[in-house]
Amino acid sequence: GQQLNQSPQSMFIQEGEDVSMNCTSSSIFNTWLWYKQDPGEGPVLLIALYKAGELTSNGRLTAQFGITRKDSFLNISASIPSDVGIYFCAGQRRDDKIIFGKGTRLHILP
Amino acid sequence: GAGVSQSPSNKVTEKGKDVELRCDPISGHTALYWYRQSLGQGLEFLIYFQGNSAPDKSGLPSDRFSAERTGGSVSTLTIQRTQQEDSAVYLCASSRGREGRGYTFGSGTRLTVV
Numbered sequence: 258g259q260q261l262n263q264s265p266q267s268m269f270i271q272e273g274e275d276v277s278m279n280c281t282s283s284s285i286f287n288t289w290l291w292y293k294q295d296p297g298e299g300p301v302l303l304i305a306l307y308k309a310g311e312l313t314s315n316g317r318l319t320a321q322f323g324i325t326r327k328d329s330f331l332n333i334s335a336s337i338p339s340d341v342g343i344y345f346c347a348g349q350r351r352d353d354k355i356i357f358g359k360g361t362r363l364h365i366l367p
Numbered sequence: 368g369a370g371v372s373q374s375p376s377n378k379v380t381e382k383g384k385d386v387e388l389r390c391d392p393i394s395g396h397t398a399l400y401w402y403r404q405s406l407g408q409g410l411e412f413l414i415y416f417q418g419n420s421a422p423d424k425s426g427l428p429s430d431r432f433s434a435e436r437t438g439g440s441v442s443t444l445t446i447q448r449t450q451q452e453d454s455a456v457y458l459c460a461s462s463r464g465r466e467g468r469g470y471t472f473g474s475g476t477r478l479t480v481v
Contacts (some may be wrong), residue, residue: 262411264407289432290470298373299458299472330469354423357402359409 263358265348270336278344279330286348288317289329290320290355293345294343303344327354333363341365369393371473372375379479380449388444388476393462394472399442401434402458404475410458416442449480 263280270276278287288307292300304315306322306329313320319332329348333340346358372391380386392399401413412426417435427459431449436442446453456475 292404297474299474301472302470314445321455351415354415356412357410 261346261348261356261358263361265361267362267364269364269366272336272338274336274344276333276336276340276363277330278346279328280346280348280358281328282348282356284335284348284350285326286356287326287351288349289320290329290347290349291318291320291329291346292345292357294345294360296342300343300345336363336365338365371459371461372473373376373457373473373476374475376477377477377479380481382451382480383448385445386446386448386449388457388478390442390444390459390473393471394440394441396461396463397437397439398458398462400462400470401442401444402460403455404458405455413444413457417433423450429434432455449478451480454478454480459480 261280261282290305291303293303293356294300303318304313304320306313309322309326310324311322317334321330323329343360343362345360347355349355371408374389397415397418399416402410404410414427414434415423431447432457433463434444450478460470460472
């Protein structure tokens, strides 16, 4: 079935560092979404992207919808402790089904 | 309600027993989804309800799994004859329609089969 390749699987960074993660697919998506999941909670939507080439920011978060519609990246600038969690990319197909990546686990070193 | 409510939040059951997991979506949301998340893994699609349309059951892993949505609101996911590999967090999400941006997740039910 259709899959999203999300990388890296996990990251260990120092507080204050910038973070970058991405998703790629062999198929085209109409919408790219980025979610964050805190322990014991469901994922929460961070950013939604609707047009190829679109670059969207939400505070310290920046995400882009790849021009080929097959990839997306998420950047977090100046990381803080509350950024810890699992970040999921998701692509929405023309039939509206949403496919999730396997997640990037962000750890911040003390 | 203000958010998607799932119950119970935790369930421990013996292998072979049936379990029912409940999801109360946000009022007015016509679309409802069930996902499964195994420890350290991503989100595995199970089933999707949209209004009065026939549900998309393509993600259900076996015929031991079934789900229904009564009156276009509350949904119940039933797992019959539970197995240890069914242990996971079961997440429900709802949205106003087909828009992915409108997905709101519940906090999940953590199922442990012993």
